[in-house]
Amino acid sequence: MLQDILMLTAFFILRIGVPLLLVIGIGYSLLQRFYGVKLDFSPKFVTGVGLVLALWALAAIAVILRFTDGLGAVTNLSDQFPLGLWIGFDVMAGAMLGGGAFVLAGLVYVFGIERYRPILRSTILTAFLGYVLLIVALLVDVGRPQNILLARPVYFINIHSVLWEVAMCVLCYTVVLALEFSPALFERLRWRRMWRLTHKITLPLVIVGILLSTMHQSSLGSLWLIAPGKLHGLWYSPLLPVFFWISAVAVGLAMVTVESNLSARAFKRGLEQDLLASLGKANAYLLAFYAAFRLADLAVRGQLGLVLRLDLPGVLFWVELGLGAILPAALLMRPQIRKNRDALFAIAAVIVACGILNRLNVSMFSLYSYTGPIYIPSWMEMVVTAGMFTFGAAVFALLARLLPVFPAEHGEQATVPAQV
Amino acid sequence: MNAVSSTAKSLSRRQFLKLSAVTAGAAALAGVQASAMAASTGVKPGSTPAMLIDISRCVGCSNCQRSCIAANNLHPTSEQLQGLSAQTFTVVQRYDFEGGNTRFVKRQCMHCLDAACASACPVSALYKTEAGPIAYRPDRCLGCRYCMVSCPFNIPRFEWNKGLTPEIRKCMFCIERQEAGQLPACAENCPTGALKVGTREELLREAHARIAAHPRFYVDHVYGEHEAGGTSMLYISDVPFALLGFRTDVTTRPIPAYTWDVMSKLPWVVGGLAAVLTGASIYTRKRNGAHHDDTPPWERPEAGG
Ligand code: SF4
Ligand code: SF4
Numbered sequence: 001m002l003q004d005i006l007m008l009t010a011f012f013i014l015r016i017g018v019p020l021l022l023v024i025g026i027g028y029s030l031l032q033r034f035y036g037v038k039l040d041f042s043p044k045f046v047t048g049v050g051l052v053l054a055l056w057a058l059a060a061i062a063v064i065l066r067f068t069d070g071l072g073a074v075t076n077l078s079d080q081f082p083l084g085l086w087i088g089f090d091v092m093a094g095a096m097l098g099g100g101a102f103v104l105a106g107l108v109y110v111f112g113i114e115r116y117r118p119i120l121r122s123t124i125l126t127a128f129l130g131y132v133l134l135i136v137a138l139l140v141d142v143g144r145p146q147n148i149l150l151a152r153p154v155y156f157i158n159i160h161s162v163l164w165e166v167a168m169c170v171l172c173y174t175v176v177l178a179l180e181f182s183p184a185l186f187e188r189l190r191w192r193r194m195w196r197l198t199h200k201i202t203l204p205l206v207i208v209g210i211l212l213s214t215m216h217q218s219s220l221g222s223l224w225l226i227a228p229g230k231l232h233g234l235w236y237s238p239l240l241p242v243f244f245w246i247s248a249v250a251v252g253l254a255m256v257t258v259e260s261n262l263s264a265r266a267f268k269r270g271l272e273q274d275l276l277a278s279l280g281k282a283n284a285y286l287l288a289f290y291a292a293f294r295l296a297d298l299a300v301r302g303q304l305g306l307v308l309r310l311d312l313p314g315v316l317f318w319v320e321l322g323l324g325a326i327l328p329a330a331l332l333m334r335p336q337i338r339k340n341r342d343a344l345f346a347i348a349a350v351i352v353a354c355g356i357l358n359r360l361n362v363s364m365f366s367l368y369s370y371t372g373p374i375y376i377p378s379w380m381e382m383v384v385t386a387g388m389f390t391f392g393a394a395v396f397a398l399l400a401r402l403l404p405v406f407p408a409e410h411g412e413q414a415t416v417p418a419q420v
Numbered sequence: 421m422n423a424v425s426s427t428a429k430s431l432s433r434r435q436f437l438k439l440s441a442v443t444a445g446a447a448a449l450a451g452v453q454a455s456a457m458a459a460s461t462g463v464k465p466g467s468t469p470a471m472l473i474d475i476s477r478c479v480g481c482s483n484c485q486r487s488c489i490a491a492n493n494l495h496p497t498s499e500q501l502q503g504l505s506a507q508t509f510t511v512v513q514r515y516d517f518e519g520g521n522t523r524f525v526k527r528q529c530m531h532c533l534d535a536a537c538a539s540a541c542p543v544s545a546l547y548k549t550e551a552g553p554i555a556y557r558p559d560r561c562l563g564c565r566y567c568m569v570s571c572p573f574n575i576p577r578f579e580w581n582k583g584l585t586p587e588i589r590k591c592m593f594c595i596e597r598q599e600a601g602q603l604p605a606c607a608e609n610c611p612t613g614a615l616k617v618g619t620r621e622e623l624l625r626e627a628h629a630r631i632a633a634h635p636r637f638y639v640d641h642v643y644g645e646h647e648a649g650g651t652s653m654l655y656i657s658d659v660p661f662a663l664l665g666f667r668t669d670v671t672t673r674p675i676p677a678y679t680w681d682v683m684s685k686l687p688w689v690v691g692g693l694a695a696v697l698t699g700a701s702i703y704t705r706k707r708n709g710a711h712h713d714d715t716p717p718w719e720r721p722e723a724g725g
Contacts, residue, residue: 111700
């Protein structure tokens with residue numbers, strides 16, 4: 001194992017890293033010498049880009065290996081532990097992080113709360129990119145992706161299969177998200193007819209999007225109901241679909257705060273602090289309800305004793321629920337804290353991290369009680385996941401520059417709240 | 421007499437399930453549901469082909485394992501022979517007890533009556549055949565491995581080292597041989613009569629008869645009679661099943677019912693939500709008037725007016 005890692009790293013440095021650096025270095029010095037080109041990037045930026053590029057190169061190698069030598073060559077999965085990080089993080093958590101889009105779209109379009117409109121587009125874009133990456137991750141993870149590309153699930157329907165339903169909903173919802181975002185594209189291109197068309201159908205699209213989201217967000221939880229006795233008692237509950245839906249809303253909203261803060265820093269734009277604060281307030285109640293509901297469910301199922309144990313599941317449970325729901329709920333109830341921009345950002349980040357942990361708990365760690373801790377993601381799995389994550393962020397940054405994603409840059413919608 | 425009562429029991433459980441699923445919701449989908457339930461439980465559990473495995477009669481010769489390898493044209497490595505694998509559809513496992521006692525357990529797919537894997541598979545690549553055994557169609561399989569998660573007995577195996585054409589591998593109960601009127605390869609080559617093939621009804625009767633004839637010898641349990649809602653592979657043993665690596669916490673409820681409980685309610689949730697959202701958006705429109713702006717932003721007069 002260690003030998004393999006060393007070999008691969010050595011190969012990577014020799015075959016990819018060194019030549020790449022040579023080409024870039026020689027090319028740059030030539031350009032500088034003959035054309036007087038001088039790039040003026042801060043060293044921090046250059047290191048960052050270099051690291052990310054290296055990550056992507058590694059991820060690309062892992063993906064190629066996966067398609068040539070099979071999943072066994074890249075992942076630590078086995079017959080005893082068939083689903084791992086790519087499902088737990090990229091699919092389960094990825095869908096959850098996009099949950100903010102259907103909530104915000106519903107608030108703005110269905111319930112007419114216009115003041116959330118300024119952060120709507122960036123939220124939809126985040127969700128859309130998240131779902132596209134989810135599908136890409138799935139295509140890497142499944143054994144026979146060609147059968148997905150050949151649209152086999154569309155012809156061969158098994159309405160008993162939760163996975164079939166999830167697949168269909170995710171596919172349709174990704175299209176819906178693309179359509180919901182498309183007015184931004186047509187606005188940039190100044191395509192009047194298309195803009196009008198997509199603008200007109202937005203409301204029905206939003207409603208369909210909410211329905212599709214409700215179905216697949218909850219069904220991502222139902223997926224695990226097929227394995228009674230395999231999941232740990234702290235997580236296996238017939239209410240898993242309900243918990244998944246609630247946490248998708250709560251974590252999705254926290255993700256809106258995280259994403260707004262990050263892009264505010266990256267693009268040096270203003271922050272809709274009062275909007276985020278009001279979302280945080282709503283989230284406080286939602287999280288409190290969620291935590292109470294989870295504990296009540298444990299009590300009803302007679303599993304409450306499990307939370308007192310200080311074994312791995314017990315600790316994971318408390319990190320997930322205590323740090324990720326109860327503490328943030330208590331903090332977000334206080335207006336002084338909500339007003340503080342950094343505090344709000346930090347709390348939201350914690351909610352998001354613990355939300356991700358929840359999905360990993362359900363899909364990976366809770367199975368340990370049945371299989372034993374036989375699966376830890378391989379470094380290649382992690383590299384692919386990290387690569388996709390950063391790739392999504394990069395595409396977001398690019399699109400945010402090219403298209404009218406943030407209202408501040410365009411100015412015309414920023415004053416809408418006044419009309420409500 | 422045991423067999424009769426057990427069939428009656430499983431029948432009533434089945435009806436109860438059907439009833440509770442219908443009353444729990446999805447009356448709108450009743451047509452779909454009835455046919456779906458029929459599809460997943462359509463084969464009469466009594467006449468489905470089954471195998472009775474009498475652990476007390478097994479001498480561990482592994483003839484079944486070898487004949488399975490030959491019949492299915494498998495090429496296991498020595499490591500793959502240690503347990504079930506993509507190249508080992510059945511395996512004989514050895515259990516040593518104090519006093520020099522040894523038992524051997526043949527393992528393979530249990531061919532559940534209402535199979536978790538078949539219900540989990542999004543494209544019905546794993547499916548229940550007319551006759552009863554659970555078979556596989558690689559041409560539509562996505563390789564999603566959800567069947568592996570769902571199987572209560574951890575049977576399906578995956579070909580981890582194939583890039584684009586990995587298959588799910590497991591015992592198919594020698595469907596082709598059975599259709600041609602032959603016995604499954606393993607049963608045909610068992611020298612001691614530890615493996616016996618017949619209809620499930622017959623074999624359940626026989627199993628209970630054997631237990632009744634030697635009540636002090638056998639454990640009073642037919643593994644597979646109720647496990648996971650009933651399986652086609654039935655085990656009897658003179659050593660408690662828990663000591664032989666059998667999962668004793670498997671529910672007696674058919675596994676697919678656990679997800680169908682939720683799935684069957686979705687139409688109601690979605691329908692209700694759709695009505696609420698439509699109502700809310702109509703109300704919002706009314707309240708806000710025709711604030712809906714159809715002019716593209718770039719043609720609007722300066723905002724804020
Ligand atoms: S034992 Fe597992 S693989 Fe075999 S039919 Fe039952 S659920 Fe399917
Ligand atoms: S891996 Fe293949 S057989 Fe198993 S559930 Fe997925 S599509 Fe069905």
